[in-house]
Amino acid sequence: GAVVSQHPSRVICKSGTSVKIECRSLDFQATTMFWYRQFPKQSLMLMATSNEGSKATYEQGVEKDKFLINHASLTLSTLTVTSAHPEDSSFYICSAREAGPTYNEQFFGPGTRLTVL
């Protein structure tokens, strides 16, 4: 159980374009989803926390107008990287936490590798 999918797994785009990444919880309902970014050989960096039906909470230093997050349902959250630039190239990973009384376990999607040319 507790499967989280991400789509696409890999994307290459030109500088200035926007890229949308989907994160889905396949076998559970997720009240909260998290978006992380990880550069090569570096730690996970939390970008934002999204709760179903409300605005995302962004971490300090993360531009909310550049990284648009929509958590429209209990099984789907999307991250849109707007006007992407080469410095946005990274590994983007979502995670989801199950709704209801839990011990806050988070399950990660397989990640999306973004390359901006």
Added chain:
Amino acid sequence: QKEVEQNSGPLSVPEGAIASLNCTYSDRGSQSFFWYRQYSGKSPELIMSIYSNGDKEDGRFTAQLNKASQYVSLLIRDSQPSDSATYLCAVNGVRDDKIIFGKGTRLHILP
């Protein structure tokens, strides 16, 4: 400032031996503790959760928690080359909406 500290490694362990990974945390209010495994180029995978003091065993893995010492560890018995990965310790509190991750310990199992 909530922090989770891990030795970055690499920790090299002979195949078949016990690998011991350690983690300390600063927030005394933390209630939930997790170990994730991350292979190079992949996303983290939850391998153990522990919520009360003592040991919790799952196959070759044993998580140990000592809240008084603010210390959590992961033991891997009969280490295999496939256990070579980065192990992330993660902690959160009762009212905290977020899990705080350590920077991870790189484990290398020597064949």
